[in-house]
Amino acid sequence: MAVHVLAVLAYKEGDRVTSALLAASINTNPVIVRRLLLALQRAKLVETGKGAGSGSRLSRSPGRINLAQIYRAVEDCEPFATPSRKPNTACPVGHCIRRTLDKVFASAESALERDLEKTTLAGVITAVQASGNCTRKKGH
C-alpha cells in the first residue's frame, strides 16, 4: 500500500499531492494515507507541507528510492510471529531458543531486504507501464 502511494507520487513528479487525492487513488480514507505519510516522512522518503495548496511529494527521484527503504519505513516489526506467552523456563529448549531464533530471523530478514533493495520505485513504475493495457492517463 505504501508502495502504491509512492508510485502515485512518482507519477506527479515534483508536484505536491494532497492526502485526499492519494486516498481517492488507492480507494481508501485520507487519514490512512496521512498515517502512512508520517512513516514515510520519518524515513525521509517524502516531504509534506501543511497549508492550503500544499501536500506531499517525493524527497528524491524515484530512481533513488528502493523497496527496502519503503519496507523499513512502514513494516516496523518483524514478519515472524513472536509467541504471546513466555516459554516454559523449566524446559531447556524453551529457555534459550528465542535468542537463537532471533539471530536466524534477523539474517533472513536482511536477506529479504537485500532483495528488495534491487528494485527501485522507478523500476516499479516502468514495470507497471510496460505491463499491458494500462496506458490511460490519470483521470483525477
Next chain:
Amino acid sequence: MAVHVLAVLAYKEGDRVTSALLAASINTNPVIVRRLLLALQRAKLVETGKGAGSGSRLSRSPGRINLAQIYRAVEDCEPFATPSRKPNTACPVGHCIRRTLDKVFASAESALERDLEKTTLAGVITAVQASGNCTRKKGH
C-alpha cells in the same frame, strides 16, 4: 513456535511425544500444538500416531530439516499485506501495480527462504545448547 515444537521433538529423537507434553513445554494448549502438528504432518516433517502411548516424532533426522521447510509448512500466506479494498481502477497505477508488486514480493520471499534453508533444525539445537547456561536437563 513451530520451530520450538520441532526442537523439542528433536531432543527426544525417535521417541514419540504427546501434544500434552509439547504444550507444557511451550506453555500453551494441547490443541494449539495439534493444529501445528497437522501442518507439519502435511509437510511430512513429523509423523503422528493416534492411540494410547503414541504421539509425534520427527520423520527425518534434525540435520535433514531446515527452517525454510518449516516456514513453508506453517506460514501459508505471504508476509506482505494485501490491501482489503480494491484499488481505484480509474487510476493507471492502481490498476496494474498489484501484478507488478506480486512479482517483486515473490522474489523477496524466495530470497528469505533461501536464507532460511541455510539453517537446519540440528543447527538450531547446537546453537541453543551452546548459548550459555541453559544446560539443565528437561524436567518433564
Next chain:
DNA sequence: ATTATATGTAACTGTTGTTGTTACATTATT
C-alpha cells in the same frame, strides 16, 4: 473385548493489530 489414552476437529471466546471513520486543533497559503 474393554478400558485408557491420544489425536482430530468443531464451536466459541478473547486478544491483538489493522483499517476505516469522524471530529477537531493547527498551520500555511491565498
Next chain:
DNA sequence: AATAATGTAACAACAACAGTTACATATAAT
C-alpha cells in the same frame, strides 16, 4: 480573515490468531 491542508485523537468494524472446552474417533494395553 478565509480557505485548505495536515496532525492527531478517539472510537467502531473487522480479520487473524491464540486459547479454551467439548467430544467423536482411533489405537494400544490389559
